[in-house]
Amino acid sequence: MNAPAPALVASRPERLRLVGQRRQMLAVMHQRLMFGMLVYAGIIALIALRILWLAAFGDHAGRKEELTSFVPERGDIVDRDGQPLARTIDSWTIAVHPNKVIGDKLALARKLAALMPEKTEEQYFALLRSGKSFVYLRRLASPALVEKVNAIGEPGLAIQREPDRLYPQMSLAAHVIGFTDIDGHGAAGAERAFDDYLSDPKTRGTPLVLSISSKVQQALQAELQGALEHFSAIGAAGVVMDVHTGEVLAMTSLPAFNPNVPGQGTPDQMFNRATLGVFELGSTFKPFTLAMAMDSGTVSGPGQMFNCPEVLPAYGQVVHDTHPFGRQCSVAEIMMESSNIGMAQMADQLGTARQKAWLKKMGFLDRVEIELKERGRPLTPGSRWGPFETMTIGFGQGIAVAPLQLAMGYATLFDDGIYHPPTILKVGPGHPLKPGRRVFSADTSYRMRSLLRLVVMKGTGRKADAPGYRVGGKTGTAQKVIDGRYSQTVNVTSFAGVFPMDDPRYVVVVMLDEPKATPETYGFTTAGWNVAPVVSKTISRIAPMLGVTPDMNREPNMSEVLPFIHNPKQDSKKD
Amino acid sequence: MSTRSFGSLFMVASCAAAALGCYLVSLRVASERASLETVEARIVRTQREVRMLQTEIGTRGRLSQLERWNAGAFELSAPQADQILKGGFELARLIRPQREVDFQAPVVLAAAPAPQRPPIGALGDDDSSTTSLTPSGLLHEASLKTETREVPAQSAGQMPLPAESKSADRPAAAAKPAPLKSTDEPGLAAAQSSKPLKKHASTASARPAKKSVDKPVVARAKAVTKRIELAKTDPLAPLPERHSGTTKDSPSGR
Numbered sequence A: 001m002n003a004p005a006p007a008l009v010a011s012r013p014e015r016l017r018l019v020g021q022r023r024q025m026l027a028v029m030h031q032r033l034m035f036g037m038l039v040y041a042g043i044i045a046l047i048a049l050r051i052l053w054l055a056a057f058g059d060h061a062g063r064k065e066e067l068t069s070f071v072p073e074r075g076d077i078v079d080r081d082g083q084p085l086a087r088t089i090d091s092w093t094i095a096v097h098p099n100k101v102i103g104d105k106l107a108l109a110r111k112l113a114a115l116m117p118e119k120t121e122e123q124y125f126a127l128l129r130s131g132k133s134f135v136y137l138r139r140l141a142s143p144a145l146v147e148k149v150n151a152i153g154e155p156g157l158a159i160q161r162e163p164d165r166l167y168p169q170m171s172l173a174a175h176v177i178g179f180t181d182i183d184g185h186g187a188a189g190a191e192r193a194f195d196d197y198l199s200d201p202k203t204r205g206t207p208l209v210l211s212i213s214s215k216v217q218q219a220l221q222a223e224l225q226g227a228l229e230h231f232s233a234i235g236a237a238g239v240v241m242d243v244h245t246g247e248v249l250a251m252t253s254l255p256a257f258n259p260n261v262p263g264q265g266t267p268d269q270m271f272n273r274a275t276l277g278v279f280e281l282g283s284t285f286k287p288f289t290l291a292m293a294m295d296s297g298t299v300s301g302p303g304q305m306f307n308c309p310e311v312l313p314a315y316g317q318v319v320h321d322t323h324p325f326g327r328q329c330s331v332a333e334i335m336m337e338s339s340n341i342g343m344a345q346m347a348d349q350l351g352t353a354r355q356k357a358w359l360k361k362m363g364f365l366d367r368v369e370i371e372l373k374e375r376g377r378p379l380t381p382g383s384r385w386g387p388f389e390t391m392t393i394g395f396g397q398g399i400a401v402a403p404l405q406l407a408m409g410y411a412t413l414f415d416d417g418i419y420h421p422p423t424i425l426k427v428g429p430g431h432p433l434k435p436g437r438r439v440f441s442a443d444t445s446y447r448m449r450s451l452l453r454l455v456v457m458k459g460t461g462r463k464a465d466a467p468g469y470r471v472g473g474k475t476g477t478a479q480k481v482i483d484g485r486y487s488q489t490v491n492v493t494s495f496a497g498v499f500p501m502d503d504p505r506y507v508v509v510v511m512l513d514e515p516k517a518t519p520e521t522y523g524f525t526t527a528g529w530n531v532a533p534v535v536s537k538t539i540s541r542i543a544p545m546l547g548v549t550p551d552m553n554r555e556p557n558m559s560e561v562l563p564f565i566h567n568p569k570q571d572s573k574k575d
Numbered sequence B: 001m002s003t004r005s006f007g008s009l010f011m012v013a014s015c016a017a018a019a020l021g022c023y024l025v026s027l028r029v030a031s032e033r034a035s036l037e038t039v040e041a042r043i044v045r046t047q048r049e050v051r052m053l054q055t056e057i058g059t060r061g062r063l064s065q066l067e068r069w070n071a072g073a074f075e076l077s078a079p080q081a082d083q084i085l086k087g088g089f090e091l092a093r094l095i096r097p098q099r100e101v102d103f104q105a106p107v108v109l110a111a112a113p114a115p116q117r118p119p120i121g122a123l124g125d126d127d128s129s130t131t132s133l134t135p136s137g138l139l140h141e142a143s144l145k146t147e148t149r150e151v152p153a154q155s156a157g158q159m160p161l162p163a164e165s166k167s168a169d170r171p172a173a174a175a176k177p178a179p180l181k182s183t184d185e186p187g188l189a190a191a192q193s194s195k196p197l198k199k200h201a202s203t204a205s206a207r208p209a210k211k212s213v214d215k216p217v218v219a220r221a222k223a224v225t226k227r228i229e230l231a232k233t234d235p236l237a238p239l240p241e242r243h244s245g246t247t248k249d250s251p252s253g254r
Helices: A003-055 A064-068 A105-116 A119-131 A141-150 A188-194 A194-198 A214-230 A282-296 A331-337 A340-350 A352-362 A386-395 A403-414 A443-458 A532-545 A568-574 B002-060 B061-074 B087-094 B128-131 B136-143 B147-158 B163-169 B188-192 B194-206 B215-225 B230-238 B244-253
Strands: A084-096 A135-141 A157-166 A235-242 A247-252 A305-308 A310-315 A317-319 A327-330 A472-482 A485-499 A506-513
Touching: A003 B002, A003 B087, A064 A157, A084 B002, A105 A141, A105 A188, A135 A141, A135 A157, A141 A157, A141 A310, A157 B147, A188 A194, A214 A235, A214 A247, A235 A403, A235 A532, A247 A403, A282 A331, A282 A340, A282 A352, A282 A403, A282 A443, A282 A485, A305 A331, A305 A340, A310 A340, A310 A386, A317 A340, A327 A331, A327 A532, A331 A340, A331 A443, A331 B194, A340 A352, A340 A386, A352 A386, A352 A403, A403 A443, A403 A485, A403 A506, A443 A472, A485 A532, A506 A532
Parallel strands: none
Antiparallel strands: A084 A135, A084 A157, A235 A247, A235 A506, A305 A327, A310 A317, A472 A485, A485 A506
């Protein structure tokens, strides 16, 4: 028993040591376990928090608004009634990756040539063997063709959808709407002018509302196209404008192009004659001269008399008339018969400085104020603007403006003399009417009504009358400048009409470039024969759409002008 | 003891259950959200398709195409000024019936002549004259001519006599003008009847003393329908009697 005793004694410290070690080990193990547990707990807590976070603020939470509303790649353009004029739709595109074709290339080339015959088998085969990575075969493919190409089953063929700009009304108002380039950016018209609005993701969801009314536009364009073909003119332009707001309801330039395939349009078709083209518009300028003279006080009213000889020599030149009076004539007669001689005298009395000031005030010396980028700069005599030029400008020669500018001038004259810049955006809550500026006095504006109505009732514009709609207006036949000289045979004819004249609401300006004479016009190429009927037909069509009620019993106050018309037949009867 | 020792376990279990419940709720919400999103995606897809179809319809029915049909195929033109009416009144004017003179129509007089009666004093004496003079009889004869007036005339004829005495103080009824009906066209026929009218007038003026000549009629008529309107039978009544009525009257009156 002794033996174990020392062993016991000897083992005691060992044991003690062992116990101490074990304790230490246990403590370490506890620590490690605890640490591991904490790590796991931390990871789980992280995951749980992440899940909670995702549940609360994850992808689901914020995407609803985007999903519920459909935002096109590029904003729509609609007319004032909401009819789409330009839209972006998905179109099918067929392309090929020649280096990824795995089937028989010759057989594929044959099939492609059968489906898309614009290229021959050899061309397709050469294309497939070229080793290029990507070639377009057809853009804007029809669904039927896409189906057939898909049925070939070649993995190297790529059939994709990509956004494409479509103009459902084709060439209707093509110059106003414009078109986009291959990258989808506006290249002309409203597409170019409002490119930022149409491509900005924030705004492109709401369509751009133009002031154009497609029905009015169609009526104007169809009537003008008919006249263009009938009189073999090289071009035409037309504008319908709201007198009170300056909204352009229709604006056309012919020949037109198809904005769906702008590449096919010729430069002549692309040219916007209504805003970019400037023309000497002739006698349609005369009402402005008269209004200026009446407002300045140099002409007292329609009854003032002028000496109207057969020819008027002035400043070393001679002014002629198409229907010379050869007697004393009243202002009303000068307007009615569109006498250059009478108007030249009025402009002469007005003077160059005042004429310039008036034209500046009316906006005829600057580019036309409109949102479109295609704006022409008016042509004026510039430094040569002397007394004789003042006379010629008085009857519309020597100053070239865009047809839209002419419409703007008439709108100013008949909106109680207040100028509103023309706009192609619909005036409404999103685009309020800007305050205008007064150009003519309201009294002058009122007195011009009966004078212009007289022109259509008894004067040169008789063919422009649309019964019941009280059309007033002025014809204009200007000789074209060819090789620096006024041609005696080639004309630009125009008509500026306003209706209803007893309470003016709309302006119609129509212009034909180089119309030819026909048997019905008895060889004449003057405005009264070719553009005036266009105005009559257009107004008969558009007035009911615009809410103008025909009334055979209403007229402006004609008693202001009728007493000043010399009527030899009536006078002889009286005698 | 046991509950206390299991207390922590219960706590853990309930916590776990609560956590699970919360998780289930959030799972449910997530699944609802996902289905909602699917619906939204479908809506957007449908919108896109609707847009596509609208565009296609718009392109096919574009205004230049319509113009080609309207101007070319149908040859339509803008309405003339006189084809546009300003409102209901002008529209109503268009459907105004054509006025034609109907020569066959019976002649209607604006005012009724006074039938002749013997003086009140002679009423009891001469029975035959009174019977022939009773307006009911006259009315009956008259209504034989105009079919439209037959019913009130007959009813008036069948009326009992006692009302006669009461009606004595209503002289204005006979003078009430009868409203003209569409069949009663005053025209040439009226001109033809001017002669008998004068005759009646002369007879009426010949006996101004008899005030109540036409009153019985009114009284009876009133008794039929209890409406003043029945007076319109009155002026019409003597009118066809131009032939029959006057002949009956003539023996007693003249």
